Amino acid sequence: MTPNFADQAQPSRPLHVVAADNLDAWLAAQPPEIATWLRDGGFRAALGEVMLLPGGSGSVAGAAIGLGTPASRARQRFGLARAVSSLPAGAWHFEGLPADMATETALGWQLAQYRFDRYRPADRTAPQLKCPEGVDEALVLAMAEGECLTRDLINTPAADMGPAELEAAFLALADRFGAATQVVQGPDLEEGFPMIHAVGKGSDRAPRLLSLRWGQTGPSLTLVGKGVCFDTGGLNLKPSSGMQLMKKDMGGAATVMGLALMIMRLGLPIRLRVIVPAVENSVSGRAMRPKDILRSRKGLTVEVNDTDAEGRLVLGDALAWAAEENPELLVSMATLTGAARVAVGPDLAPYFTDDDSMARALEAGARAGADPVWRLPFHTPYESVIEPGIADLDNAPGFGFAGSITAALFLRRFADHPRYMHFDIYGHTPTDAPARPKGGVGQGARALLFALPDMLGL
Template sequence: MSTDSLIEPIDDAIAIVAVRKSELAAWQQQQAEPIRAWVISCGFEAEAHAVLRLPGDKPAVLIGLGDTIDRWSFAGLPQSLPEGVYRIDGELTDEEATQAALGWALGSYRFTRYKKPSRDVAQLIWPSKADRAQVARDAASMALVRDLINTPTNDLGPSQLADAAQAVAKEFGATCNVTVGDALLTENYPAVHAVGRAATNAPRLIDIAWGNAAHPKITLVGKGVCFDTGGLDIKPSSGMLIMKKDMGGAAHALALGRMVMAAKLPVRLRVIIPAVENAIAGNAMRPLDVLQTRKGLTVEVGNTDAEGRLILSDALALACEDKPDLLIDFATLTGAARVALGPDLPAMFANDDALAAELENDARETGDPLWRLPLHSAYAKDLDSKIADLNNISSNGFAGAIYAALFMQRFVDPAVKWIHLDTYGWNSKARPGRPEGGEARNLFALYRLIARRAK
């Protein structure tokens, strides 16, 4: 996905007439009788994503906006309209034009690495008031998430994920250090090593740095489990089927970092990704093993399928060592979050109420929803272990997302403002602009949160 489907003006572009539900009656009254009768006879009510070809000498398409224009309003059109060049009729505000162009770019996305598409997407003339730089930045970052998640593990293991990170770093002149295999033990990332050592594609810790050290420090951490068998506590086949997406947190962190760098925000950015495959072999970690961690806490492995929080423990401890002004982590972490909130609402945890409220407001304003769950401290005792500092799972089957967040909080410096996002990273069904497969969520809200801190 890029802005290739957005082009410069040509003379014979097909008109797209976009109408809100509240404006439909007034619009109809302004039309000639044949068009008015056609629209009524077809039952067009301007519902969101409704499309109707208009009769007449000059081809035109009527689309419904529902109640408002957002980035998804035009996103279904590039692949549903016939091939050709289109233009949006009527005046759009700067923001509406930007969102319309972004939606067109998002709706043009197709994962084509292994299968050639059967047709070209429709093209749109750039809306005149659109912020082209923002559209290009946002579309490319969304595509990065989708492409990384959609790529199967035989082509995107820990080494290839590191290659992707290094490519992003090189694009923007950032540094990227990668610690691989047994060097993880030497450099004190024991939990990352323990989770990933059974895979033939060795585990690694990816560390990107960019920007002026005098600017506010923003650190992003992403769970990079490139495939999760569950380890010796092996998943059933149905639970393993889409586990190529278990590096979705890493994809989000890398893409948000890309947005920040592309916009040249005045921040000191750091992106940390522990990249592993949770595989099964003779040297795989076992249930009730006790692992060392970078922070010095010992962890009893109550379940090898709760591996994401283990690798994140080392990454979060590393992140806190230089005291960032804001720490954000992304992880496709728990099924419990999906049971509670479904696939479209990432669960958000934060150790600062004002910060959480700020992000909630950004999520509303950007149409990028999430839902806060509590770091309920009374539950923390359920992570106790009789032989280690803590267990990686709770002693009961409830509140799995909260227990995972509480576990991770043990590795975060209380003085550091921290946001944890338990996200799904996947569309289970196709919708306009959002094909089935890998998906990014909350990049727009978090970018706004970070941009406000840039100075």
Template structure:
């Protein structure tokens, strides 16, 4: 993030303290059964509190001072598991602790930390909000790590393109690497052509800030090789196939893949996982000038495949293709790419459920299991072989924009697959990177998607 906009925010978590006020997270059935603090229970009944999901009722003590809070979990406690994020915005300032809850303490703490997020880089920050004491039986470091990673991804996506172009994304990338003593290298401008990244260059050459490929290395040589690739299109006008205004409005988020890959890398490095980590981000702006690549152009690629440009707004797969080819040259044991790639993915599954693609059945199962375990929704979609014919082009090896408009997320994944070596264990995530509406654990704006599930998979495969 641009330094003049960066604000250090206080932690949403508090140390253990006898002064922390209790929270009773209860369902309507709990109120009818009783069995918890009698004063709070009596107050709830007298106030007509029905424990509707996400509702908060502050409770007084005998002296009239604030004594605690009731938090509604719905009729029978069947609320969204991350509903506790609402507490971070509904409670008054002060320190709080979970006294009663059917939701595990780790989940309540995670939801609270995610729900406490505020993006205030361009406005006067609000005063410190409530803080939560992480329960004693919860891994506080793991919770803090997850919350910090979510915050990093959201901050990067939320920052507008005038302060988060390729230059600033590189600066944030270098700052992250520097914090964990990782090595970085950058190939930029015309050096992209000289060093074999022609599609990254073509997509970004029209912008004032030159296109570039960011690379980070961290970990121990000889450890399992893990490579992360993130789409870093810092703003997408659509190019000469220009987007309509409504579609362009949120295009600062088109580097959401890069933001999430950086956040996942942060978790991996912070936990000290025993892997040989490599992070690749093609950072460009898809702009419009006399230098823009055109509909009908045929581009060469690092892989040697030619690509016919049938729509300049299908640019993300082009920059990813060169990066994936480069990634495979190092023969990674696991290759993951993340990108805000297609609107078709959102039509198919909505904004909150990103699709992922892989031919590795074990990896697919691990991701699906972790998705449920850590409440990070994901859904596997097929790399449907018969659709490969749709990616063929008339005068080149491939088209970047198949005609017909069907199965757009699948055909984009199949396009990327052509640039991944056949024996590579690879997964592609077509994320939105954005919350279009307020949720208890996520305000409107940039969002972290898939990174907590992926960290769970990686950390279980490579425990410290």
């Protein structure tokens, strides 16, 4: 879908925003027939509660939507986006929308219209919203389009989103904005990026490394996203239940591509580079084996103690490549560990950084973008856990604790950069929520977008 707002000149119906603690006063100010209609209908102004208002000849004249209470709004983002599934098609505009909620509400409305319709057409026409007063329309539409790209990529089954198809989507994104591209594969990949090759060589769908560059001036930002298009676990085969969501194992790549779209569409004054190792982790006679020792682009050796811990291997080579240029900010995103989900659940994006000022900027960006994050530590005392003794590093230490932290420490060895930030995202909404239908979802991208001015001095 292409996010868009209704034309401001188009006739539209009002959507009255009513706070629960102001309901009686608001009803008293309405025409008696409307107040009676809402009271008899049991309208309580709960967050996202919608009641249509009657017009002449049985038409819909407008609607009331509950703003709820401060406590209910704190418990749920995008609560007013519930209106999208309750209103008839046509143009609508808000009346009484608090100014401090306008941007979140406008964005939530756009995101709530998302439907993954590649295999089945959408079952209804969504209502359109006029952009609320004071909202940066270009910013909201850029964020919404970037998120829709991320969701589409994650939701596409692996049969139609392998390394080659991810490459095609990557090149299409670059072409749209005039970005320069590079694709490394075959002997060049095997020689220059041996861990990416080792993970992907077990599949008939050849691995590759994708790179785009955009922007000629300004500070440099490099985004690295894990592009494991499907993860069987390799020879350490996952059980059937463990493969059900593995089409989303390229969620890091999808998220950095969505963020790149936002940045390029907004024309931010930076030099952007995006790197995606695109592979499939499969089972075959060519697949890497437990206890293999891999050499990396950085020169470090890695003992493979679990072929199902492949994401950090492909990211290791990609991060080493990114760090060779010493960008002013280096960020990686990956659906990396189950330990992160155990720690913070599916709704939070845990992140790691050694830079406190970047953490403060990101936390502020998360609030501005309605994109919650949570900081976890690069706990240096755990470094010894990722050192197996017969190689420099262990890709799956048997420590039994702090799995997300030890994975992040592994990646930090390859990034080797003072301004490095890593996100261990989930990339999936397990149940329908306002503006977040069940399925693929971006995490951390909007928080970063809002934080970039502080992080890069824009």
